[in-house]
Amino acid sequence: MHPRNPYRAPPDFASLAEAFPSLQSHLIFTATGATIDYKNDASQRRLTQALLLRDFNVRLALPEDRLCPPVPNRLNYILWLQDVMEWVCLAEPSAAGRTVRGIDIGTGASAIYPLLGCRSCPSWTFVVTDVDPKSLEFARLNVRENGLDDRICVIQSDPSGVILAPLTDDAHSGGSPDHEHLVAMTSTSEKYDFTMCNPPFYSSHEDIAKSAEAKERGPNAVCTGADVEMITQGGEVAFVCQMVRESLKLGDRCRWYTSMLGKISSVIDVMALFRQQNITNYACTELVQGQTRRWVVAWSFDDIRLPDSLSRVLNPSLQSVLPARNTLKQVYSHILSSGRLASAVAAILTHIEGLSVRQRERDEVTALDVVVETTRNTWSRAARRKKANTTSMDVDAIPSAAILMCRIRCLERNSGDTEGRHDIDLVFDWVRGKERGLFESFVNHVERKLQQQLIESTTDALGNRNTN
Numbered sequence: 001m002h003p004r005n006p007y008r009a010p011p012d013f014a015s016l017a018e019a020f021p022s023l024q025s026h027l028i029f030t031a032t033g034a035t036i037d038y039k040n041d042a043s044q045r046r047l048t049q050a051l052l053l054r055d056f057n058v059r060l061a062l063p064e065d066r067l068c069p070p071v072p073n074r075l076n077y078i079l080w081l082q083d084v085m086e087w088v089c090l091a092e093p094s095a096a097g098r099t100v101r102g103i104d105i106g107t108g109a110s111a112i113y114p115l116l117g118c119r120s121c122p123s124w125t126f127v128v129t130d131v132d133p134k135s136l137e138f139a140r141l142n143v144r145e146n147g148l149d150d151r152i153c154v155i156q157s158d159p160s161g162v163i164l165a166p167l168t169d170d171a172h173s174g175g176s177p178d179h180e181h182l183v184a185m186t187s188t189s190e191k192y193d194f195t196m197c198n199p200p201f202y203s204s205h206e207d208i209a210k211s212a213e214a215k216e217r218g219p220n221a222v223c224t225g226a227d228v229e230m231i232t233q234g235g236e237v238a239f240v241c242q243m244v245r246e247s248l249k250l251g252d253r254c255r256w257y258t259s260m261l262g263k264i265s266s267v268i269d270v271m272a273l274f275r276q277q278n279i280t281n282y283a284c285t286e287l288v289q290g291q292t293r294r295w296v297v298a299w300s301f302d303d304i305r306l307p308d309s310l311s312r313v314l315n316p317s318l319q320s321v322l323p324a325r326n327t328l329k330q331v332y333s334h335i336l337s338s339g340r341l342a343s344a345v346a347a348i349l350t351h352i353e354g355l356s357v358r359q360r361e362r363d364e365v366t367a368l369d370v371v372v373e374t375t376r377n378t379w380s381r382a383a384r385r386k387k388a389n390t391t392s393m394d395v396d397a398i399p400s401a402a403i404l405m406c407r408i409r410c411l412e413r414n415s416g417d418t419e420g421r422h423d424i425d426l427v428f429d430w431v432r433g434k435e436r437g438l439f440e441s442f443v444n445h446v447e448r449k450l451q452q453q454l455i456e457s458t459t460d461a462l463g464n465r466n467t468n
Protein backbone atom coordinates (compact mmCIF):
# COMPACT_ATOMS: atom_id res chain seq x y z
CA MET A 1 0.00 0.00 0.00
CA HIS A 2 1.08 3.58 -0.56
CA PRO A 3 3.00 4.83 2.51
CA ARG A 4 0.50 7.69 3.01
CA ASN A 5 -2.55 5.44 2.66
CA PRO A 6 -4.37 5.64 6.03
CA TYR A 7 -5.86 2.16 5.44
CA ARG A 8 -2.52 0.35 5.78
CA ALA A 9 -3.97 -0.93 9.05
CA PRO A 10 -7.57 -2.24 8.93
CA PRO A 11 -10.13 0.29 10.15
CA ASP A 12 -11.57 0.13 13.65
CA PHE A 13 -14.96 -1.15 12.47
CA ALA A 14 -16.73 -0.51 15.76
CA SER A 15 -15.87 3.19 15.79
CA LEU A 16 -16.53 3.43 12.05
CA ALA A 17 -20.03 2.05 12.66
CA GLU A 18 -20.60 4.73 15.29
CA ALA A 19 -19.81 7.37 12.66
CA PHE A 20 -21.93 5.57 10.03
CA PRO A 21 -24.74 3.63 11.81
CA SER A 22 -25.88 1.75 8.63
CA LEU A 23 -22.68 -0.31 8.98
CA GLN A 24 -23.65 -1.50 12.47
CA SER A 25 -25.82 -4.44 11.37
CA HIS A 26 -22.98 -5.74 9.14
CA LEU A 27 -20.41 -6.06 11.92
CA ILE A 28 -19.12 -9.52 12.81
CA PHE A 29 -17.52 -9.81 16.25
CA THR A 30 -14.45 -12.07 16.53
CA ALA A 31 -11.89 -12.69 19.29
CA THR A 32 -9.69 -9.95 17.80
CA GLY A 33 -12.46 -7.38 17.40
CA ALA A 34 -15.13 -6.31 14.95
CA THR A 35 -14.87 -6.91 11.20
CA ILE A 36 -17.20 -7.41 8.22
CA ASP A 37 -17.77 -10.19 5.70
CA TYR A 38 -15.87 -8.94 2.64
CA LYS A 39 -17.72 -11.44 0.45
CA ASN A 40 -21.06 -9.88 1.34
CA ASP A 41 -22.09 -7.29 -1.22
CA ALA A 42 -24.21 -5.15 1.14
CA SER A 43 -21.44 -5.12 3.79
CA GLN A 44 -18.90 -3.97 1.19
CA ARG A 45 -21.18 -1.16 0.05
CA ARG A 46 -21.78 0.11 3.57
CA LEU A 47 -18.02 -0.03 4.25
CA THR A 48 -17.21 2.04 1.15
CA GLN A 49 -19.92 4.57 2.03
CA ALA A 50 -18.78 4.74 5.66
CA LEU A 51 -15.10 5.33 4.83
CA LEU A 52 -15.93 7.95 2.19
CA LEU A 53 -18.23 9.83 4.55
CA ARG A 54 -16.06 9.68 7.67
CA ASP A 55 -12.67 10.24 6.03
CA PHE A 56 -13.49 12.35 2.94
CA ASN A 57 -16.84 13.97 3.67
CA VAL A 58 -18.22 12.28 0.54
CA ARG A 59 -21.83 11.06 0.44
CA LEU A 60 -22.04 8.25 -2.10
CA ALA A 61 -25.10 6.87 -3.88
CA LEU A 62 -24.41 3.47 -5.46
CA PRO A 63 -26.80 1.49 -7.67
CA GLU A 64 -27.05 -2.18 -6.61
CA ASP A 65 -26.06 -3.45 -10.06
CA ARG A 66 -22.81 -1.50 -10.51
CA LEU A 67 -19.31 -1.92 -9.06
CA CYS A 68 -18.67 -1.00 -5.45
CA PRO A 69 -15.17 0.51 -5.38
CA PRO A 70 -12.91 -0.40 -2.45
CA VAL A 71 -11.63 2.90 -1.04
CA PRO A 72 -8.05 1.83 -0.04
CA ASN A 73 -7.27 0.57 -3.55
CA ARG A 74 -8.72 3.63 -5.31
CA LEU A 75 -6.90 5.92 -2.90
CA ASN A 76 -3.58 4.23 -3.73
CA TYR A 77 -3.86 5.43 -7.35
CA ILE A 78 -4.76 8.99 -6.25
CA LEU A 79 -1.80 9.12 -3.83
CA TRP A 80 0.63 7.98 -6.53
CA LEU A 81 -0.74 10.68 -8.87
CA GLN A 82 -0.29 13.24 -6.07
CA ASP A 83 3.38 12.20 -5.88
CA VAL A 84 3.71 12.61 -9.63
CA MET A 85 2.13 16.10 -9.50
CA GLU A 86 4.47 17.06 -6.64
CA TRP A 87 7.39 15.98 -8.80
CA VAL A 88 6.05 18.14 -11.65
CA CYS A 89 6.19 21.11 -9.24
CA LEU A 90 9.81 20.33 -8.47
CA ALA A 91 10.53 20.33 -12.21
CA GLU A 92 8.47 23.44 -12.78
CA PRO A 93 8.25 25.54 -9.60
CA SER A 94 5.78 27.93 -11.28
CA ALA A 95 3.29 25.01 -11.33
CA ALA A 96 3.04 25.03 -7.52
CA GLY A 97 -0.41 26.12 -6.37
CA ARG A 98 -1.97 26.29 -9.85
CA THR A 99 -5.08 24.33 -10.82
CA VAL A 100 -4.31 20.70 -11.66
CA ARG A 101 -6.46 19.27 -14.46
CA GLY A 102 -7.14 15.55 -14.58
CA ILE A 103 -9.24 13.30 -16.80
CA ASP A 104 -10.83 10.10 -15.47
CA ILE A 105 -11.78 7.71 -18.26
CA GLY A 106 -14.69 5.40 -17.27
CA THR A 107 -15.49 7.11 -13.99
CA GLY A 108 -18.29 4.66 -13.14
CA ALA A 109 -21.45 5.27 -11.10
CA SER A 110 -19.41 6.17 -8.03
CA ALA A 111 -17.13 8.74 -9.73
CA ILE A 112 -14.76 7.58 -6.99
CA TYR A 113 -11.53 8.94 -8.46
CA PRO A 114 -12.64 12.55 -9.00
CA LEU A 115 -14.43 12.61 -5.63
CA LEU A 116 -11.36 11.31 -3.78
CA GLY A 117 -9.04 13.50 -5.88
CA CYS A 118 -10.99 16.71 -5.23
CA ARG A 119 -11.42 16.05 -1.52
CA SER A 120 -7.73 15.16 -1.07
CA CYS A 121 -6.25 17.91 -3.27
CA PRO A 122 -7.87 21.37 -3.17
CA SER A 123 -6.30 22.46 -6.49
CA TRP A 124 -7.48 19.47 -8.56
CA THR A 125 -10.28 19.56 -11.13
CA PHE A 126 -11.56 16.76 -13.36
CA VAL A 127 -13.23 16.03 -16.64
CA VAL A 128 -14.62 12.50 -16.40
CA THR A 129 -16.19 10.22 -19.00
CA ASP A 130 -18.28 7.11 -19.22
CA VAL A 131 -20.34 5.32 -21.85
CA ASP A 132 -22.91 3.71 -19.57
CA PRO A 133 -26.08 5.84 -19.14
CA LYS A 134 -26.81 4.48 -15.66
CA SER A 135 -23.25 5.12 -14.42
CA LEU A 136 -23.36 8.61 -15.93
CA GLU A 137 -26.65 9.36 -14.13
CA PHE A 138 -25.21 8.30 -10.75
CA ALA A 139 -21.84 9.96 -11.38
CA ARG A 140 -23.62 13.27 -12.03
CA LEU A 141 -25.74 12.77 -8.92
CA ASN A 142 -22.70 12.05 -6.76
CA VAL A 143 -20.83 15.09 -8.08
CA ARG A 144 -23.84 17.34 -7.49
CA GLU A 145 -24.71 15.98 -4.04
CA ASN A 146 -21.15 16.63 -2.91
CA GLY A 147 -21.18 20.20 -4.22
CA LEU A 148 -18.39 19.57 -6.74
CA ASP A 149 -20.10 20.71 -9.97
CA ASP A 150 -17.60 23.51 -10.38
CA ARG A 151 -14.63 21.11 -10.19
CA ILE A 152 -15.87 17.92 -11.89
CA CYS A 153 -17.41 17.85 -15.36
CA VAL A 154 -19.09 14.56 -16.38
CA ILE A 155 -19.18 13.79 -20.11
CA GLN A 156 -20.82 10.99 -22.08
CA SER A 157 -18.34 9.22 -24.39
CA ASP A 158 -19.09 7.35 -27.57
CA PRO A 159 -18.32 3.61 -27.04
CA SER A 160 -17.09 3.28 -30.63
CA GLY A 161 -15.27 6.62 -30.66
CA VAL A 162 -12.04 8.05 -29.27
CA ILE A 163 -11.44 6.98 -25.65
CA LEU A 164 -9.43 10.10 -24.81
CA ALA A 165 -12.23 12.29 -26.20
CA PRO A 166 -11.77 15.24 -23.78
CA LEU A 167 -8.32 15.83 -25.30
CA THR A 168 -9.49 16.06 -28.90
CA ASP A 169 -10.24 19.22 -30.89
CA ASP A 170 -13.94 18.28 -30.92
CA ALA A 171 -14.21 18.15 -27.12
CA HIS A 172 -15.52 21.70 -26.84
CA SER A 173 -18.03 21.56 -29.69
CA GLY A 174 -21.45 19.98 -29.48
CA GLY A 175 -23.81 22.25 -27.58
CA SER A 176 -25.11 19.58 -25.15
CA PRO A 177 -25.26 20.49 -21.43
CA ASP A 178 -22.09 18.33 -20.99
CA HIS A 179 -20.25 20.44 -23.53
CA GLU A 180 -21.49 23.70 -22.06
CA HIS A 181 -20.23 22.55 -18.67
CA LEU A 182 -16.85 21.65 -20.20
CA VAL A 183 -16.56 25.01 -21.98
CA ALA A 184 -17.38 26.81 -18.71
CA MET A 185 -14.71 24.84 -16.82
CA THR A 186 -11.83 24.60 -19.29
CA SER A 187 -10.34 26.36 -22.28
CA THR A 188 -9.10 24.51 -25.37
CA SER A 189 -5.56 25.81 -25.07
CA GLU A 190 -4.84 24.58 -21.54
CA LYS A 191 -2.91 21.37 -21.10
CA TYR A 192 -4.17 18.56 -18.92
CA ASP A 193 -1.87 17.25 -16.21
CA PHE A 194 -2.93 13.61 -16.21
CA THR A 195 -5.39 11.06 -17.46
CA MET A 196 -6.36 8.13 -15.28
CA CYS A 197 -8.45 5.05 -15.94
CA ASN A 198 -9.62 1.81 -14.38
CA PRO A 199 -10.61 0.02 -17.59
CA PRO A 200 -12.90 -2.98 -17.99
CA PHE A 201 -10.38 -5.79 -17.41
CA TYR A 202 -11.88 -8.72 -19.29
CA SER A 203 -12.57 -9.69 -22.90
CA SER A 204 -15.56 -12.01 -22.26
CA HIS A 205 -17.57 -13.91 -19.61
CA GLU A 206 -15.23 -16.89 -20.17
CA ASP A 207 -12.26 -14.62 -19.43
CA ILE A 208 -13.91 -13.59 -16.11
CA ALA A 209 -14.59 -17.24 -15.21
CA LYS A 210 -10.99 -18.25 -16.05
CA SER A 211 -9.58 -15.43 -13.93
CA ALA A 212 -11.79 -16.41 -10.94
CA GLU A 213 -10.59 -20.05 -11.25
CA ALA A 214 -6.96 -18.92 -11.35
CA LYS A 215 -7.25 -17.15 -8.01
CA GLU A 216 -6.14 -19.88 -5.61
CA ARG A 217 -8.40 -18.85 -2.76
CA GLY A 218 -11.26 -17.71 -4.96
CA PRO A 219 -12.09 -14.07 -5.60
CA ASN A 220 -11.14 -11.95 -2.57
CA ALA A 221 -14.36 -10.01 -2.56
CA VAL A 222 -17.71 -9.95 -4.28
CA CYS A 223 -17.92 -8.36 -7.69
CA THR A 224 -21.19 -6.77 -8.66
CA GLY A 225 -19.95 -5.25 -11.92
CA ALA A 226 -22.25 -4.97 -14.93
CA ASP A 227 -20.93 -6.26 -18.26
CA VAL A 228 -20.08 -2.74 -19.46
CA GLU A 229 -17.84 -2.24 -16.42
CA MET A 230 -16.09 -5.60 -16.67
CA ILE A 231 -15.90 -6.50 -20.35
CA THR A 232 -14.44 -4.76 -23.37
CA GLN A 233 -13.46 -6.19 -26.74
CA GLY A 234 -9.88 -7.47 -26.46
CA GLY A 235 -9.86 -6.89 -22.68
CA GLU A 236 -7.81 -4.30 -20.81
CA VAL A 237 -4.78 -4.66 -23.10
CA ALA A 238 -6.80 -3.60 -26.16
CA PHE A 239 -8.41 -0.72 -24.21
CA VAL A 240 -5.13 0.68 -22.87
CA CYS A 241 -3.27 0.10 -26.16
CA GLN A 242 -6.00 2.12 -27.92
CA MET A 243 -5.34 4.96 -25.46
CA VAL A 244 -1.59 4.69 -26.14
CA ARG A 245 -2.20 4.92 -29.93
CA GLU A 246 -4.58 7.87 -29.49
CA SER A 247 -2.01 9.64 -27.31
CA LEU A 248 0.57 9.44 -30.09
CA LYS A 249 -1.55 11.96 -32.00
CA LEU A 250 -2.48 14.03 -28.93
CA GLY A 251 1.14 14.31 -27.73
CA ASP A 252 1.75 16.84 -24.98
CA ARG A 253 -1.87 18.00 -24.67
CA CYS A 254 -1.60 15.95 -21.53
CA ARG A 255 1.55 15.61 -19.43
CA TRP A 256 1.02 12.11 -18.06
CA TYR A 257 -1.25 9.51 -19.60
CA THR A 258 -1.92 6.73 -17.08
CA SER A 259 -4.07 3.64 -16.65
CA MET A 260 -4.58 0.89 -14.15
CA LEU A 261 -4.14 -2.73 -15.29
CA GLY A 262 -5.47 -5.82 -13.51
CA LYS A 263 -3.07 -8.47 -14.85
CA ILE A 264 0.71 -8.49 -14.79
CA SER A 265 0.77 -10.03 -18.30
CA SER A 266 -1.11 -6.92 -19.52
CA VAL A 267 1.64 -4.67 -18.11
CA ILE A 268 4.19 -6.61 -20.18
CA ASP A 269 2.03 -6.26 -23.32
CA VAL A 270 1.54 -2.50 -22.87
CA MET A 271 5.27 -1.96 -22.20
CA ALA A 272 5.99 -3.83 -25.46
CA LEU A 273 3.82 -1.30 -27.29
CA PHE A 274 5.77 1.57 -25.66
CA ARG A 275 9.00 0.14 -27.04
CA GLN A 276 7.46 -0.52 -30.44
CA GLN A 277 6.24 3.09 -30.63
CA ASN A 278 9.55 4.53 -29.34
CA ILE A 279 7.87 5.88 -26.20
CA THR A 280 10.84 6.11 -23.84
CA ASN A 281 9.40 8.23 -21.02
CA TYR A 282 7.20 5.78 -19.14
CA ALA A 283 6.58 4.38 -15.69
CA CYS A 284 4.97 1.51 -13.82
CA THR A 285 3.88 1.32 -10.22
CA GLU A 286 2.20 -1.44 -8.23
CA LEU A 287 -0.93 -0.88 -6.13
CA VAL A 288 -1.47 -3.40 -3.38
CA GLN A 289 -4.54 -3.86 -1.20
CA GLY A 290 -4.48 -7.05 0.86
CA GLN A 291 -4.11 -9.94 -1.59
CA THR A 292 -5.12 -7.83 -4.58
CA ARG A 293 -2.40 -6.43 -6.82
CA ARG A 294 -2.97 -3.90 -9.56
CA TRP A 295 -0.52 -1.92 -11.67
CA VAL A 296 -0.57 1.59 -13.06
CA VAL A 297 1.29 2.30 -16.29
CA ALA A 298 2.08 5.88 -17.27
CA TRP A 299 3.66 7.47 -20.33
CA SER A 300 4.51 10.99 -21.41
CA PHE A 301 5.77 13.01 -24.37
CA ASP A 302 6.94 15.78 -22.05
CA ASP A 303 10.57 16.17 -20.91
CA ILE A 304 9.80 15.74 -17.18
CA ARG A 305 11.28 12.45 -15.92
CA LEU A 306 9.99 10.56 -12.89
CA PRO A 307 12.38 9.23 -10.24
CA ASP A 308 12.71 5.44 -9.97
CA SER A 309 10.67 5.49 -6.74
CA LEU A 310 7.66 6.55 -8.84
CA SER A 311 8.46 4.85 -12.14
CA ARG A 312 9.97 1.43 -11.43
CA VAL A 313 8.20 -1.31 -9.47
CA LEU A 314 10.27 -3.74 -7.43
CA ASN A 315 8.34 -6.80 -8.70
CA PRO A 316 11.00 -9.20 -10.12
CA SER A 317 8.70 -10.38 -12.94
CA LEU A 318 8.65 -6.89 -14.43
CA GLN A 319 12.31 -5.88 -14.20
CA SER A 320 13.11 -6.73 -17.83
CA VAL A 321 10.36 -4.46 -19.21
CA LEU A 322 10.78 -1.45 -16.95
CA PRO A 323 11.98 1.92 -18.25
CA ALA A 324 15.66 2.87 -17.93
CA ARG A 325 16.70 4.23 -14.54
CA ASN A 326 16.19 7.94 -13.87
CA THR A 327 17.77 7.64 -10.41
CA LEU A 328 21.50 6.92 -10.17
CA LYS A 329 23.03 6.25 -6.78
CA GLN A 330 26.52 5.85 -5.35
CA VAL A 331 27.24 4.67 -1.82
CA TYR A 332 30.13 6.29 0.04
CA SER A 333 31.10 4.14 3.03
CA HIS A 334 32.57 5.06 6.42
CA ILE A 335 32.28 8.80 5.90
CA LEU A 336 33.27 10.77 8.98
CA SER A 337 31.23 13.83 8.12
CA SER A 338 28.22 13.86 5.79
CA GLY A 339 28.44 17.67 5.90
CA ARG A 340 31.94 17.59 4.42
CA LEU A 341 30.90 15.24 1.64
CA ALA A 342 27.92 17.52 0.91
CA SER A 343 30.21 20.57 0.87
CA ALA A 344 32.58 18.81 -1.52
CA VAL A 345 29.69 18.09 -3.92
CA ALA A 346 28.37 21.65 -3.56
CA ALA A 347 31.84 23.04 -4.38
CA ILE A 348 32.06 20.87 -7.51
CA LEU A 349 28.68 22.18 -8.64
CA THR A 350 29.70 25.83 -8.22
CA HIS A 351 32.66 25.19 -10.54
CA ILE A 352 30.47 23.94 -13.40
CA GLU A 353 30.01 26.90 -15.70
CA GLY A 354 26.43 27.92 -16.46
CA LEU A 355 24.87 25.69 -13.79
CA SER A 356 22.17 27.23 -11.61
CA VAL A 357 21.66 25.63 -8.21
CA ARG A 358 18.39 25.75 -6.25
CA GLN A 359 18.54 24.72 -2.58
CA ARG A 360 15.73 22.61 -1.16
CA GLU A 361 14.62 22.21 2.41
CA ARG A 362 16.56 19.46 4.19
CA ASP A 363 15.72 17.08 7.04
CA GLU A 364 18.11 15.57 9.58
CA VAL A 365 19.28 12.68 7.34
CA THR A 366 19.75 14.86 4.25
CA ALA A 367 23.10 16.63 4.14
CA LEU A 368 22.47 18.07 0.68
CA ASP A 369 19.32 18.57 -1.41
CA VAL A 370 19.63 20.76 -4.50
CA VAL A 371 18.09 21.01 -7.94
CA VAL A 372 20.54 22.01 -10.65
CA GLU A 373 19.69 23.26 -14.10
CA THR A 374 21.65 24.25 -17.19
CA THR A 375 20.99 25.50 -20.69
CA ARG A 376 24.21 24.05 -22.15
CA ASN A 377 26.75 21.29 -21.67
CA THR A 378 29.90 22.90 -20.29
CA TRP A 379 31.41 19.90 -18.48
CA SER A 380 32.07 17.27 -21.14
CA ARG A 381 35.53 16.99 -22.66
CA ALA A 382 34.10 17.92 -26.08
CA ALA A 383 32.42 21.04 -24.63
CA ARG A 384 35.66 22.13 -22.90
CA ARG A 385 37.71 21.49 -26.07
CA LYS A 386 35.20 23.53 -28.08
CA LYS A 387 35.43 26.37 -25.59
CA ALA A 388 39.24 26.32 -25.66
CA ASN A 389 39.20 26.66 -29.46
CA THR A 390 36.61 29.45 -29.48
CA THR A 391 37.64 33.09 -29.72
CA SER A 392 35.57 35.75 -28.01
CA MET A 393 34.39 36.78 -31.51
CA ASP A 394 32.59 33.54 -32.26
CA VAL A 395 31.03 32.66 -28.92
CA ASP A 396 27.50 31.38 -29.61
CA ALA A 397 24.60 33.17 -28.00
CA ILE A 398 23.80 31.37 -24.75
CA PRO A 399 20.61 29.31 -25.25
CA SER A 400 17.77 30.14 -22.84
CA ALA A 401 15.92 26.82 -22.63
CA ALA A 402 17.11 24.35 -20.00
CA ILE A 403 18.46 21.11 -21.47
CA LEU A 404 19.02 19.34 -18.18
CA MET A 405 17.56 19.50 -14.70
CA CYS A 406 18.70 17.15 -12.01
CA ARG A 407 18.13 16.73 -8.25
CA ILE A 408 21.16 15.82 -6.16
CA ARG A 409 20.95 14.56 -2.57
CA CYS A 410 23.39 13.29 0.05
CA LEU A 411 21.45 10.97 2.35
CA GLU A 412 22.77 9.36 5.51
CA ARG A 413 21.91 5.67 5.38
CA ASN A 414 22.54 4.94 9.06
CA SER A 415 23.24 6.71 12.31
CA GLY A 416 26.96 5.85 12.18
CA ASP A 417 29.34 3.31 13.69
CA THR A 418 31.08 3.66 17.07
CA GLU A 419 33.59 6.08 15.52
CA GLY A 420 30.78 8.18 14.08
CA ARG A 421 31.34 7.07 10.47
CA HIS A 422 28.31 6.89 8.17
CA ASP A 423 27.36 5.30 4.89
CA ILE A 424 26.07 8.03 2.61
CA ASP A 425 24.06 7.74 -0.59
CA LEU A 426 24.81 10.30 -3.26
CA VAL A 427 21.60 10.26 -5.31
CA PHE A 428 21.03 11.87 -8.71
CA ASP A 429 17.47 12.07 -10.05
CA TRP A 430 16.97 13.09 -13.66
CA VAL A 431 14.17 15.69 -13.41
CA ARG A 432 14.00 17.20 -16.89
CA GLY A 433 15.59 16.84 -20.28
CA LYS A 434 15.34 14.99 -23.55
CA GLU A 435 18.82 13.42 -23.70
CA ARG A 436 19.59 10.58 -21.34
CA GLY A 437 23.26 10.70 -22.41
CA LEU A 438 23.55 14.26 -21.10
CA PHE A 439 22.17 13.27 -17.68
CA GLU A 440 24.56 10.33 -17.45
CA SER A 441 27.58 12.37 -18.55
CA PHE A 442 26.74 15.04 -15.94
CA VAL A 443 26.50 12.42 -13.17
CA ASN A 444 29.81 10.86 -14.28
CA HIS A 445 31.47 14.26 -14.29
CA VAL A 446 30.39 15.10 -10.72
CA GLU A 447 31.40 11.66 -9.48
CA ARG A 448 34.80 11.78 -11.18
CA LYS A 449 35.49 15.16 -9.58
CA LEU A 450 34.35 13.91 -6.19
CA GLN A 451 36.55 10.84 -6.54
CA GLN A 452 39.55 13.09 -7.26
CA GLN A 453 38.79 15.10 -4.14
CA LEU A 454 38.45 11.94 -2.06
CA ILE A 455 41.82 10.74 -3.23
CA GLU A 456 43.42 14.14 -2.57
CA SER A 457 41.91 14.54 0.88
CA THR A 458 42.95 12.26 3.73
CA THR A 459 41.04 9.00 3.99
CA ASP A 460 40.18 9.90 7.56
CA ALA A 461 38.47 13.10 6.58
CA LEU A 462 36.15 11.77 3.92
CA GLY A 463 36.47 7.97 3.79
CA ASN A 464 36.35 5.26 1.11
CA ARG A 465 34.09 5.00 -1.86
CA ASN A 466 31.92 2.02 -2.70
CA THR A 467 29.73 1.66 -5.75
CA ASN A 468 26.50 -0.31 -5.88
Ligand SMILES: C[S@@+](CC[C@H](N)C(=O)[O-])C[C@H]1O[C@@H](n2cnc3c(N)ncnc32)[C@H](O)[C@@H]1O
Pocket residue numbers: 067068069074105106107108109110111112113129130131132135157158159160163198199200201228229230232
Ligand atom coordinates in the same frame (compact mmCIF):
# COMPACT_ATOMS: atom_id res chain seq x y z
C1 LIG B 1 -13.95 -1.08 -14.14
S1 LIG B 1 -15.12 0.21 -14.34
C2 LIG B 1 -14.34 1.49 -13.39
C3 LIG B 1 -15.30 2.36 -12.66
C4 LIG B 1 -14.63 3.34 -11.66
N1 LIG B 1 -13.69 4.20 -12.33
C5 LIG B 1 -13.92 2.58 -10.57
O1 LIG B 1 -12.68 2.56 -10.55
O2 LIG B 1 -14.60 2.00 -9.73
C6 LIG B 1 -14.86 0.67 -16.00
C7 LIG B 1 -15.73 1.82 -16.45
O3 LIG B 1 -15.38 2.17 -17.79
C8 LIG B 1 -16.57 2.49 -18.51
N2 LIG B 1 -16.25 2.37 -19.95
C9 LIG B 1 -16.24 1.28 -20.74
N3 LIG B 1 -15.88 1.61 -21.99
C10 LIG B 1 -15.64 2.94 -21.98
C11 LIG B 1 -15.20 3.89 -22.98
N4 LIG B 1 -14.96 3.51 -24.24
N5 LIG B 1 -15.06 5.18 -22.62
C12 LIG B 1 -15.30 5.58 -21.33
N6 LIG B 1 -15.70 4.72 -20.37
C13 LIG B 1 -15.86 3.42 -20.69
C14 LIG B 1 -17.58 1.52 -17.97
O4 LIG B 1 -18.90 1.93 -18.20
C15 LIG B 1 -17.21 1.51 -16.49
O5 LIG B 1 -17.91 2.49 -15.79
